[in-house]
Amino acid sequence: MRSDANRLRFEIGARDGTARAGVIHTAHGPIETPAFIPLATKGSVRGLEGREVAGLGYQLILGNTYHLFVSPGPERIAAAGGLHGFMGWERALITDSGGFQVFSLAHGGVANEVKGSGRSGGEHGSKVEITEEGARFRSYRDGSELFISPEVSMRVQAALGSDIALVFDECTPFHADREYTARSTERTHRWLDRCLEWHQSEGPERQAVFGIVQGGVHEDLRRESAAAIAAAGVDGIAIGGTLGRDKEEMGAVLAMTAPLLPEAAPKHLLGIGEVDDLLGGIALGLDVFDCAVPTRLARHGVALAPVPEKRFRLDLRKGGWAGNREPLVDGCPCPACQHHDRDYVSYLSRAEELTAVRLIVLHNLTYMRELTRHARAAIEAGEFDKYRAAVLAGRSPWDARR
RNA sequence: UCCGGGGUAGCUCAACGGCAGAGCAUUCGACUGUUAAUCGAAGGGUUGUGGGUUCGAAUCCCACCCCCGGAG
Secondary structure (H helix, E strand, O other), X not given: OOOOOOOOEEEEEEEEOOEXXXXXXXXXXXXXXXXXXXXXXXXXXXXXXHHHHHHOOOOEEEEEXXXXXXXXXXXXXXXXXXXXHHHOOOOEEEEEOOHHHHHHHHOOOOOOOOOOOOOOOHHHHHHOEEOXXXXXXXXXXXXXXXXXXXHHHHHHHHHHOOOEEEOOOOOOOOOOOHHHHHHHHHHHHHHHHHHHHHHHHHOOOOOEEEEEEOOXXXXXXXXXXXXXXXXXXXXXXXXXXXXXXXXXXXXHHHHHHHHHOOOOOOEEEOOOOOHHHHHHHHHOOOOEEEOOHHHHHHHOOEEEOOOHHHOOEEEOOOOXXXXXXXXXXXXXXXXXXXXXXXXXXXXXXXXOXXXXXXXXXXXXXXXXXXXXXXXXXXXXXXXHHHHHHHHHOOOOOOOOOO
């Protein structure tokens, strides 16, 4: 494991069973873990300004190589001082490599899978071609052809200037057979080597690189992959690929995969971020989690709330909120809950007012931050299991340790 | 009072002799490294009323009731 202190340093401050609380030090400041990472796919946490995201307490957000490559392009962002300068974000940035788009564009029609899209849209399948060299895509904007290889991905991420770059991988779908997953995982390992080779000679000095463990739901493949990533010398390690068809299987895949990762490295679970899943990941010793769900649900009128029987969701677009004077969640410190009630926010959401999106995004990101902040405190106090049980039983994060 | 236009789903309107539809609204479902402020599904009708013609009428004919516009 390469450990370049001026690029990235990870300190584990407390342990509670396999869970741990730490700090990832980057060129743009620290990230206290466990941490949730909001997505800023196209250079913005949708609906919010960077200052607001920082104001909520977030120290790391995720931008996407594929989207920013398509538009506005790496040259324009580099000329603006990298993604930090372009979007006015002064804290740490991680960039996804574009690898997930190979999956989502090729397998957009795959349903019933934890890390898949339940939507139709498989017509994209014919438009993605994966070869040893890289992946050929269609631009989501104008359909024009573009090509991303490990070297292209790293070059773009270098131009974006993220603090943490992710290696270019293929996110294998659940419905790929073992044979395909094995071959794909091996190719991802070769891509890893090419990413690191490019980065060592031409990448920014201060930019860290995380490898990505593949192998699907197969224990031996996950084991081989974890070993290959760790041996390659990376600054951190992420779990990618399919995690199974449902939450139960995801739990099993993660329980089997997490112990395979090197202890000293920051561990990132890609794409997972529902309330219960985050707690499960933290319990397994995972440190950072990025996910579209809290922000996407907010845009769809759904607020996170301590209601496990409704999957921690309060759907404000549904009927029945008229006249309800309660805050979205009692005791929540967010602006929506401090100053407004369910009646008003529900009305705004159904009226398609942008203010509703903002209020619920602020709420959901506050909720996720509170969830991880108290998880961290619970780990430091040696009470994580108790905290997790209380949240899963329906306590709010800020009440769960009382 | 006369002339013209119009009354179809909660709303705005299609269908103009052959199984009454759409959009919006409503209700429900989905959303996990964001092509997603999105997508999917369902419920909802004595076609203003009464008669007539026809195998068959929202559609054609007659009468009446309402609404809109114009004329006086």
